[in-house]
Amino acid sequence: MKVLPFTIPVPHDKTIIVQKDVLPHFYPHLHRHQEIQLMWVQQGEGTLIADNNMHRFRSNEIYWLGANQPHLFKSEASYFHPKSKKKVSAIAIFFNPSGQLSSFFDLPEINTLKRFLQQHSNGFKIPQENVSEIANKIVLLNKSNGVSQMMYFIDLLRSIAAIPSLLPLSMSTQPQNYSENEGLRISNIYNFIMQEYEKPITLEDAANKAHMTPHAFCRYFKKHTRHTFLSFLNEVRINEACKKLTNSNSETIANVAYSCGFNSITNFNRVFKRITNQSPSEYVERYFNREAK
Incomplete structure (x- = not known):
């Protein structure tokens, strides 16, 4: 039987990875990766586990997951039925502020965004009243490349960082350092x-x-x-x-x-x-x- 990894490698051919998925169900195993993940669940329902906390997720919700934060989007049981015709769809953005983007986040002009990333290592859910704005920016980012994509990426981060009172997905006071x-x-x-x-x-x-x-x-x-x-x-x-x-x-x-x-x-x-x-x-x-x- 194939042993699935816990730390999932993300392709590094770009500094900002945008992934559009349409699948029968979400990846059904707890895992982590070095990259921060912004996940727009366009279609699908189930349970999100982030660290040791559970959250119900539904269509048209957006979640931020911290670097190396163990997580799992478990689709409802009906998605795994042999005769199920259900689908999930999502756009995920991955980026590693400690990798190729580290010099960018060290710029003094980006210091506010860097502090925002450091303060939200436990992830959060985008408030529903802000989903439309953030989703539109994700669409622009998904359709762009090169310099334009980087500009849309900065604008996306700036908009998210401006949202007040973001509630963490996990109340852990320290990250789970699983081997x-x-x-x-x-x-x-x-x-x-x-x-x-x-x-x-x-x-x-x-x-x-x-x-x-x-x-x-x-x-x-x-x-x-x-x-x-x-x-x-x-x-x-x-x-x-x-x-x-x-x-x-x-x-x-x-x-x-x-x-x-x-x-x-x-x-x-x-x-x-x-x-x-x-x-x-x-x-x-x-x-x-x-x-x-």
Whole structure:
């Protein structure tokens, strides 16, 4: 079986790499790269993992991911169905301010942008009210080359840096310095949990997947993710529950709870409120009130 790398190499034939993808689903493995990534999800839905934090993503959203920030855009399960005709599309911009662009970011005139990059190593999501402006600039960058592309790139960074109050994707106080082997192991564990979350997964199951004893696995998982195994499993389950509660199928809260791996409504309600600070019914009501505006 082919072993997938954790650190994904990005082609370096240009200082600014613009990649347009139309695929059945997004790359389904936790990974990192040296480059900062600006990701415009034009079409697609699922879960973004950035470091040890989860976010729901939908079409027409834009995300900034820091250099070497472990991340994963996991498409909804329906995208992986053998008969699925769904597609995802995205434009991603990659650049490495410590690589060929380092001398550019050392210019005194660019100092403000350099500080902005340093202050946002944990990534962020572009506020929805700014998406149209930033998306238009991404389109211009994608259609250009040479000097024009560099000018559009600077203008894009300047516009993003001017957006106030950008919320980080991860609250980690320091970057996750995974070795390649650690990254692969964590990626496999994440992938296992996100594929099997609706089943009664035990600590022993996850430890076996990592080829560790349960005690060693607990210490390892907490050290590298800042989550206990159960807290991460519950966050995955509640994240999936939030998506199911707000889709068009109008499932009952009870059905959603059991389909996401909870064995009782009482436990589901308790965990849901602890993670979201709302009850399931409050979450649904507030969600549809926002959508109606």
